[in-house]
Amino acid sequence: MVREAGTFGRSGPHDFILLRASAVVMLLYVLFMVGFFASTADVTYANWTGLFSNLWMKVFTLLALTGVLVHGWIGIWQVLTDYVKASGVRAFIQFVFSVGLIIVWLTGLFVLWGV
Amino acid sequence: MVDILTYVEVALINSAPGILYISWCFIERQSIVKKERPVNLDLSTIQFPAAAKASILHRVSGVIMLVSLAFLIWAFATSLSGPEGFAQVESIMTSFIAKFIGWGILTALGFHLIIGIRHLIMDMGFWEELDSGRASATASIVISIIVSVLVGVWLW
Numbered sequence: 001m002v003r004e005a006g007t008f009g010r011s012g013p014h015d016f017i018l019l020r021a022s023a024v025v026m027l028l029y030v031l032f033m034v035g036f037f038a039s040t041a042d043v044t045y046a047n048w049t050g051l052f053s054n055l056w057m058k059v060f061t062l063l064a065l066t067g068v069l070v071h072g073w074i075g076i077w078q079v080l081t082d083y084v085k086a087s088g089v090r091a092f093i094q095f096v097f098s099v100g101l102i103i104v105w106l107t108g109l110f111v112l113w114g115v
Numbered sequence: 116m117v118d119i120l121t122y123v124e125v126a127l128i129n130s131a132p133g134i135l136y137i138s139w140c141f142i143e144r145q146s147i148v149k150k151e152r153p154v155n156l157d158l159s160t161i162q163f164p165a166a167a168k169a170s171i172l173h174r175v176s177g178v179i180m181l182v183s184l185a186f187l188i189w190a191f192a193t194s195l196s197g198p199e200g201f202a203q204v205e206s207i208m209t210s211f212i213a214k215f216i217g218w219g220i221l222t223a224l225g226f227h228l229i230i231g232i233r234h235l236i237m238d239m240g241f242w243e244e245l246d247s248g249r250a251s252a253t254a255s256i257v258i259s260i261i262v263s264v265l266v267g268v269w270l271w
Contacts, residue, residue, distance in 0.1 A: 045201040104188045111192045
């Protein structure tokens with residue numbers, strides 16, 4: 001029996017911690033971005049790229065995207081295991097979302113790399 | 116099933132007057148099974164409790180944001196690809212439909228975040244009683260609606 005198939009962590013408690021830790025990281029990122037848009041009257045190409053050219057902002061953004069990857073992966077697993085009872089269909093949807101999340105993470109990495 | 120349950124009761128009673136009780140139980144059980152139970156299928160009179168609404172809103176908003184990641188990562192990549200890309204995203208965001216979609220995504224974010232904070236506070240052992248749980252669930256939904264309106268005001 002492989003009960004943990006499809007989850008992100010190796011166990012329920014591990015998923016529990018990962019879900020909350022990633023939530024806190026993303027919460028901080030959202031608060032920061034709200035602050036940025038609130039304090040920047042006119043968002044131009046110059047100050048937009050200026051923001052993401054900082055090393056700390058690249059790290060912060062990739063950290064938040066890692067949060068999205070982990071949180072999204074575990075979150076969709078929780079939703080799917082509750083509502084999609086056919087294991088084949090569930091595995092397929094989980095596959096699509098998991099691959100999509102990795103694509104989002106990698107896209108973020110390469111975009112940040114080039115700014 | 117009836118036989119098994121009755122048998123358990125025989126074992127529990129295990130006395131002479133028990134025989135009478137067993138037969139009474141048996142009749143009672145049959146009448147319970149046949150009795151018309153109250154059924155309420157009038158959906159307009161059934162309501163989710165506030166905590167259930169908060170829970171389902173948290174899930175729905177989470178899935179909405181997950182799907183919207185495709186658009187968000189495109190906008191992120193394009194806006195940072197060069198001045199033309201930035202201008203393209205900027206011009207798209209002036210249209211009503213794009214603003215409406217953006218408002219929907221930010222509303223989902225607001226609901227997910229605020230109800231999520233309630234979940235984190237509940238993890239620490241607060242708001243676990245019926246009254247406080249109900250009040251905090253209602254409050255989180257009300258605050259989310261206010262945030263959603265504020266986001267709309269900011270966008271338009």
